[in-house]
Amino acid sequence: MKLNRRDLLRAAATAGALGVAWPLAGGLSPAQAVEAAEELGASYDPAPFTLGVASGDPTPTGVVLWTRLAPEPLAAEQQLPEVVEVRWVVAEDRDLRRVVARGTAPASATLGHSVHVSVDGLQAGQRYWYAFSALGRRSRLGRTRTAPVGPVSKVRFASANCQAFHGGYYAAHRGIAREDLDFVVHLGDYIYEGGPVTGPRGNGTAEDFSLGDYRRRHALYKGDPSLREAHAAHPWFLTWDDHEVVNDYSSAGGGAPFLQRRAAAYQAWYENMPHRDGSDATLPDPQIHRVRRWGDLLELTVLDLRSYRSAQNLPDGTILGARQKEWLKQGIDRAPDAWHCWVNSIMLSQLRGRPGGGFMFTDQWDGFLSERKDVLTHAHRSGLEDLVVITGDWHSAFIDDIRPDFDDTSSPVIGTEFTSHSISSNAYSPAWNAANGPRMGAANPHLQYFEGNRYGYDLYEVTPERWSTHLRVIGDLRDPVSPVSTLTTFHVDRGTVGAYEDRATKNSPAQYRRD
Numbered sequence: 001m002k003l004n005r006r007d008l009l010r011a012a013a014t015a016g017a018l019g020v021a022w023p024l025a026g027g028l029s030p031a032q033a034v035e036a037a038e039e040l041g042a043s044y045d046p047a048p049f050t051l052g053v054a055s056g057d058p059t060p061t062g063v064v065l066w067t068r069l070a071p072e073p074l075a076a077e078q079q080l081p082e083v084v085e086v087r088w089v090v091a092e093d094r095d096l097r098r099v100v101a102r103g104t105a106p107a108s109a110t111l112g113h114s115v116h117v118s119v120d121g122l123q124a125g126q127r128y129w130y131a132f133s134a135l136g137r138r139s140r141l142g143r144t145r146t147a148p149v150g151p152v153s154k155v156r157f158a159s160a161n162c163q164a165f166h167g168g169y170y171a172a173h174r175g176i177a178r179e180d181l182d183f184v185v186h187l188g189d190y191i192y193e194g195g196p197v198t199g200p201r202g203n204g205t206a207e208d209f210s211l212g213d214y215r216r217r218h219a220l221y222k223g224d225p226s227l228r229e230a231h232a233a234h235p236w237f238l239t240w241d242d243h244e245v246v247n248d249y250s251s252a253g254g255g256a257p258f259l260q261r262r263a264a265a266y267q268a269w270y271e272n273m274p275h276r277d278g279s280d281a282t283l284p285d286p287q288i289h290r291v292r293r294w295g296d297l298l299e300l301t302v303l304d305l306r307s308y309r310s311a312q313n314l315p316d317g318t319i320l321g322a323r324q325k326e327w328l329k330q331g332i333d334r335a336p337d338a339w340h341c342w343v344n345s346i347m348l349s350q351l352r353g354r355p356g357g358g359f360m361f362t363d364q365w366d367g368f369l370s371e372r373k374d375v376l377t378h379a380h381r382s383g384l385e386d387l388v389v390i391t392g393d394w395h396s397a398f399i400d401d402i403r404p405d406f407d408d409t410s411s412p413v414i415g416t417e418f419t420s421h422s423i424s425s426n427a428y429s430p431a432w433n434a435a436n437g438p439r440m441g442a443a444n445p446h447l448q449y450f451e452g453n454r455y456g457y458d459l460y461e462v463t464p465e466r467w468s469t470h471l472r473v474i475g476d477l478r479d480p481v482s483p484v485s486t487l488t489t490f491h492v493d494r495g496t497v498g499a500y501e502d503r504a505t506k507n508s509p510a511q512y513r514r515d
Contacts, residue, residue, distance in 0.1 A: 004168040004478035005040045022166075022195055023074060023220055024213075033074035033216070041169055041480055042223030047071040048080070048135050051219060052228035055144035055235040056274030058183060059292065060124035063144050063235055065090070066274035067132045069113040073219040076212025083108045086115050086134040090122070094129045094141060107134070110283070112215055112271040124149045125295070142232045145182060152295030155462045156180060158472075160230075161187035161241075161345075161392025162422035165221050166195050168477035172423045172456050174226035175472060175484035177233040179459065182294065184234045185302075187392030188241030188345035189425065190269070191217050209261050214268030222272065226480065236274055239288050239302050241345040241393055244269050248363045252310045289324050291331055293338070298462055301331060302343040312367030319368040320375075328375065332382050339462055339494070342389045347398070348372070349417050350406035352443040353436075364393065376404040380414045386494055387415030388467055390460070395422040396433070396452035397471055399490055399499055400444075409445050413497040418469045418490070420458040424477060427452050437511025448499060450512040454487060467492040469499075 021028065023037040034044070044050040048069040056064045065088060070078055084107045092098040101121065107113040115132065122128065125148030132139040158176050176184060191214075222228060242249050245265040249258070270277060270284040277284045288304035308321025320328060342348075346364040353359070359366040366372075379387065389402065398419035405411040421427075428436075433452035441447050456473035470489045474482040488505035492498070501513070 005166050006168060007478070008040060024195060024216055030072040030075035034072075037074065037220055037223050040165075042220065043225050044073050044223055045140055045228065046137065048137060049132065049139035051222040051272070052231055053130070053132060053139050053142040054231035054274040055130065055142060057237060057276040057290075057292070058145060058147045058235045060147045060149045062118060062120040062122050063128075063146060064274050064276045065115075065117040065119060065130055065132075065142070065144070067115050067139055068272060069107050069115075069134060070219060073223065074216050076210075076216055078109070078113055080107075080109070080113055084113060084134055086132050088115070088117050088130065088132050090119055090128050090130045092126075092128060094143070096129060096131060096141075100128070112268070114271040116275070116277070118276060122146050125152075140228075140232060144235045147292065148295040150295055152297035153463065155182050155294045155298050156460070157183045157185060158457050158459045159185045159187055159390050159392070159420055160423050160457045161420060162189040162395055162425035163221070163227070164189075164192045164195075164422075164425040165224065166192075167422075167424035167426055168455070169480035169482070170224045170226040170423060171474045171477070171480055171482035172226075172472075172484070173224070173230040174481065175474065176457055177226065177229040181234050181459075184230065184236045185300075185343055185390065186236055186238050187343065187390065187420070188239055189243045189392065189422075190238075190240065190273075191221050192243045192425070193217070193246050193265075209264070211264040211268055214265050215271065218268055218272035231274070237292065237300065237302055237343065238273055238275055239304060239343055239345050240269065240306060242306060242363075245306070249306065250309050250311055251307055289327065293336070296336070297338055297464060299336060299338045299340050300343060301328070301340065303328070303345070305345050309368075312362045315370065317368045318371050319365060320371065325371065325375065329378050332379050332384050335382075335384055338386070339467060340384060340387045342387070344389050344391045344417075346393045347391055347417070347419055348389050349398070349400035349402060349419075349446060350444060351398075351440065351447075354439055355443045357443060373404060376402065376414065380404050380412060384414070386467075386492075388492060389415060389417040390458065391417055391419040392422070394419050395425050395427045396450065397421050397454075397458075397487075398447065399449040399469075401446040401448065401498055403446055406444075406446055413446075415497065416490075416492050416499045418458055418499075421451075421454055421456045421471065421473060423457065424455060427455070433511040441512040441514060447512070448514045449488075449490070449501070449510060451487065451510040453509070453511070456484065456487075459486075465494050467494075468502075 090101040402415040403411040454473040459470040471487040489502040
């Protein structure tokens with residue numbers, strides 16, 4: 001029987017064993033931390049490119065390339081010169097012979113010796129390969145592609161979310177790496193700020209506060225080889241949720257200690273992601289929200305639902321912030337004739353726990369009722385069509401009709417929300433899912449489907465005629481090479497609201513599906 005990371009940590013805590021320690025526990029040297037991480041299934045690329053390579057935010061003419069020099073990946077500070085010159089190359093072939101762009105970029109200690117190269121002047125809709133070199137070594141090979149322009153017959157992409165390292169292996173990312181995709185969207189909770197601590201200090205919770213702490217945590221997560229493989233295989237679009245900083249945080253309060261912690265978390269996130277910051281500041285204050293288009297087929301609207309929110313459950317509360325809300329509304333008014341995909345880190349649809357009862361989690365859009373109704377009413381009145389929202393956070397799969405007023409069943413359906421399984425973060429128990437799936441269905445007439453017993457990712461195939469969402473699930477969270485299969489598939493037809501399940505998968509296991 002295979003053991004996942006969580007099982008190993010629990011076994012070590014119960015037995016008082018010191019051989020399986022949480023790699024970020026206090027008192028470990030960088031070498032001891034790496035050894036502990038390897039006990040939990042981590043491995044690293046050869047130094048100094050231990051954390052791999054990645055690309056992101058593709059446009060028709062360019063893409064962002066990323067790497068970070070970390071000879072000692074689990075050290076808070078690297079024993080490197082203040083600035084290291086890193087060479088990079090982009091080519092049309094995997095042997096890097098047909099070079100189309102090359103240059104050098106400084107990797108400075110100020111930004112954790114990370115490198116973000118904004119490559120421009122590339123051809124639209126093309127695949128490229130890239131690599132970095134520094135300190136006499138070359139990185140692994142990465143593959144990326146630019147966005148197309150004009151008519152597009154198909155786009156194929158995946159979404160991932162919620163990947164607690166201590167929850168299990170990243171077999172889902174291994175599956176993503178092997179898919180034939182145009183890009184990947186990460187919906188948030190890339191890291192978790194806490195984690196188990198085993199060993200002489202007992203079984204407690206490790207909390208991060210400093211920039212060095214967050215750097216080490218990102219490096220631990222990059223230690224899963226399947227995550228590095230998925231980054232190297234495809235360009236990524238990124239948003240974040242709460243655990244990149246601290247659980248359920250709101251930027252509306254917390255005082256100076258929280259603001260310092262958030263600044264450290266945001267900087268470490270940027271240092272470890274293929275993200276286009278777009279600012280000229282020495283230290284990043286990442287702007288997440290943006291619109292990107294995949295030819296004439298897909299408009300991707302990436303939302304930031306953490307940085308500007310107020311406290312929840314206020315009559316005039318905001319989850320978007322005034323500027324982002326106005327930006328979103330203006331985008332709705334100017335929307336092209338295409339599929340419209342909102343990249344959404346926390347559930348947009350209403351979720352009551354029982355008929356007539358309260359909301360289950362007001363940290364999501366349910367805590368901002370007035371703003372949600374305002375935005376969705378604006379979308380409806382503007383005539384926005386073909387709206388699909390992709391969402392993470394819940395560690396379970398939901399498929400919902402989107403209505404401007406979820407309490408009014410005569411309110412028109414204006415789109416579909418697909419909430420995806422998690423990569424590895426704990427789902428509710430099978431018993432909880434079996435009991436509460438029917439209750440949620442009875443309490444939420446817009447809920448079409450719920451399945452909470454599995455882990456994986458969503459795969460989207462979009463054509464001018466139809467949007468298809470394939471729920472791709474792994475067989476065993478304890479197996480780093482677990483096979484991936486399709487649990488079920490839902491379709492949305494262009495020009496028609498509402499999703500429907502594919503006949504071939506309609507008898508697949510679920511805790512709720514609306515007849």
